[in-house]
Amino acid sequence: MRPKPQALRKSVVAAVLLLIVASAAWRAARADSLRTVPAAAVTPPGASTTSREGLSDTVAAMSAVLAKAPANSAAAVRLADALLRQSRVLNHAGLPVMAEAVLNRVLHANPSDYMARRMRATVYLSQHRFRDALTEAKRCRALRADDPVLDGLIGDASLELGDYSAAFSAFDRMVLIRPDATTYARVSYAHELQGDLAGAIDIMTMAESATSAHDPEAQAWHAAQLGHLHLAAGDTALARREYLRSENLFPGYPLAGSGLARVDMAQARPADAIARLTKSLETAPSAADFALAGDAYAQLGQADSAERSYKLAEAMWTSDTPEPAQLARFLATRGRRLDDAVRLAEEAFAVRQDIFTADALSWAYFKQGRLDDASVAMTKALSTGSRDPELLSHAAAIKAARTRPVKVR
Secondary structure, eight states: OOOOHHHHHHHHHHHHHHHHHHHHHHHHHHHHHHHTOOOOOOSOTTOOOOSHHHHHHHHHHHHHHHHHOTTOHHHHHHHHHHHHHHHHHHTOTHHHHHHHHHHHHHHHHOTTOHHHHHHHHHHHHHTTOHHHHHHHHHHHHHHOTTOHHHHHHHHHHHHHHTOHHHHHHHHHHHHHHOOSHHHHHHHHHHHHHTTOHHHHHHHHHHHHHTSOTTOHHHHHHHHHHHHHHHHHTTOHHHHHHHHHHHHHHSTTOHHHHHHHHHHHHHTTOHHHHHHHHHHHHHHSOOHHHHHHHHHHHHHTTOHHHHHHHHHHHHHIIIIISOOHHHHHHHHHHTTOOHHHHHHHHHHHHHHOOOHHHHHHHHHHHHHTTOHHHHHHHHHHHTTTOOOOHHHHHHHHHHHHHHHSOOOOO
8 A cells, every 4th residue: 555645745754854863963973084084004014003903002102112202203193193093983082182292292303394294284184273284284385296195185174164166176186196095085075065975975985995905994984984975865774884884894983883873863763873872972972972862862752861962962062072163053953052053153154164164154043033144154055066964954944934925914
């Protein structure tokens, strides 16, 4: 028996709403990972050094070298790389700060050390210091204009600041000179931002294929990105497959666990999402996962648990890993402290005009009833052609509210 049209419409709407919830929470978790696309491991060929144990061994070994020779540039770069990878594995915001300190000691002794400066630009990206990263990368370009890695760093920083023309041009230059996994991952994200999910999936698959078998952390990262892309395209089965593969490549990888929880939510399984998140939040807590857990508890009618999770998400986005735009979107979506949501979004947009910060500003305005301001900000949010489910749902809601007939008393 075929379902009635009205019932079918309701089921489709419910599925879309669940996908939006999953996409919204994932965006926050994924943002940090994309700021530091895994570089080719700066280690001897054939050494499996990016497993969880391998990263710990590298940190210990390079720390020992630097204890004897603090200005050893090669050891500092390897240590900084390992610390950035560990920050992804542990959701530990303090590790990039340690990486910066290591590099600064080298640069204090030798300000012209090129590799240390280039790595410092990567560290700045992971710290959300996008203008500093752009400045450092451009300084490096003055020293070595033919290094394609700099195009990646310049492109990454430009994306976060909303200068998409500069970012896409940088990625185009990089792929012509250095067509490798790191380049393909960046080009994939450019396609995603422009609404080409099929192309993004194809190119991210190329990035994964080009990743060394001796780099399990990068392999897991690429599989998780594929999971996200399939989830954004609405294919929860393929998304789950990729997240499970990421988890298999690097057991306990936070992006894999977060992604699987988002698939659970998209498939209307909030209890499964909570079970998964409870485990991951014990070892690698993140604001995005606390927010998602709150949504799952809310769906189950557990208001007190939802509120506890929401407060923890707010606290992390406020102090542990400050992210004003993400916090503003979180507050606006859940109708919490709308004046603060608008203020935070405006402050964030004054610094960076990327489409997701514009979306946060637009949604905060909308929730406060400022429809014209919301529409202006949404125009910026839609400017690249992104098919992000949450962004499109916000745009539709704003358009509907502005075109709704005004009742005449």
